Amino acid sequence: MQYFSADDVAARLPHADCIEVMKTAMMKLSSGETEQMLRQILPLGAGNMFGIMAGTLGEQEAFGSKLISVSPERKDKSRPSHQGVVVLFDKETLAPYCLADAGQITAIRTACASAMATDLLARRESSILTILGTGEQAHHHALAISKIRWLDEIRIWGRTPDKARALANAIQSETRIPTTAEERVENAARDADIICTVTGAFDPILTADMVAPGTHLNIVGSSFDGPREIDDALVSGARFFADSKPSVAAQGSEYRHALASGVIREDHMLGEIGEVALGTLAGRTSDADITIYKSLGHIVQDIAAAAHIQAKSKG
Known part of the structure; x- marks a missing residue:
């Protein structure tokens, strides 16, 4: 072996x-x-x-x-x-x-799955990346997504400003892309083209009013039913795609909470990112669409x- x-x-x-x-x-x-x-x-x-x-x-x-x-x-x-x-x-x-x-x-494939989904769903001209979180996944997401879009700017937000600044410095050093640490989520998210949530938050840190039309989001931090990184309004206002429909239906906290709250129906989950890659399911339909890829990770x-x-x- x-x-x-x-x-x-x-x-x-x-x-x-x-x-x-x-x-x-x-x-x-x-x-x-x-x-x-x-x-x-x-x-x-x-x-x-x-x-x-x-x-x-x-x-x-x-x-x-x-x-x-x-x-x-x-x-x-x-x-x-x-x-x-x-x-x-x-x-x-x-x-x-x-x-x-x-x-x-796990660290590499999770970020690369998000990058793959971003390549399929984000606008081609997307150039501003926001990452909410400062851990290993935040680092890998910056590196992976820089492989599929020409980024002009990366923004980092975290609960600990010193960690956000340290990560921003490390990412800028590795990628040569201007990278800044933001102290407020709403500032980090403002007019961003791509947002990745890779936090340990239990309650939503990102809300619909913070997200501009046309944004693509990778929702990654919550991997079981319970913690939510985004609110129901953001889920309901987006074209919502899963890595695996059965997995997200059973354990995708943001989707399940919005469903239980009555703001969406089961058919709000449009399908799987693999279907978009196969060309059997439409991804983004307009520049104004907000798109969400819910990542739980898959065997x-x-x-x-x-x-x-x-x-x-x-x-």
Whole structure:
């Protein structure tokens, strides 16, 4: 069995490659080629969780599972918030053959899935990116989305201004794109073309009145039913797309809250981003549309990423 550490994953899964890997994976999901279980989440107390996901990329392709712990409120911030493994099994022998660091895969593939959705849904001239959040995902989202749009400006907001400034400096150093830290969400969001929410917020931090017509949003921070990063009015006013319809229907907190509140119906979830990629579902229909991609993360993304890493190791 081959093992790929976090450093191995980073070296073999550059953002530009991963964006294409995610597009292919989500098209396979939406075309019905894959099989998967709904994510199982075991609460561990103190905000910690243990997640279990399993699935296959298709009948003749790799299958496997991800086992991962999540500790958003950990005291030791030197440790990653996501720790675990992705394991792949051979389709013929049924033996495990690849074990890869799940934390690094999750960090890269989540941002690259957002970049893939942004490429499909955001206006072509989009040039201002706002990121709400200052953690690992915020960093990766800036790097990934800069691969699919020519950005003139990046704005960072976080609950801790010092962290926002530090991240802005790091992103500007890496991308050479002017990047600033904003102290208020509404200032960060004003006239932004693309907004990514990658926070640990439990209650909405972004509301409909802060978002301009034509904006594309990637809603990423909440991965289970409970925390919400955006309000019902923003959900109801947007063209709403899921990574996986069954997953978002079961665990997409923003969608479920708006549905329970009566401001939307079930058909407000237009479909999956893979359908947009396949050309079977319309994405943006006008420059004035607000579009939302709700990301929960999906096992086919992890399997596809690990399979890509393993294949690259062969040269």
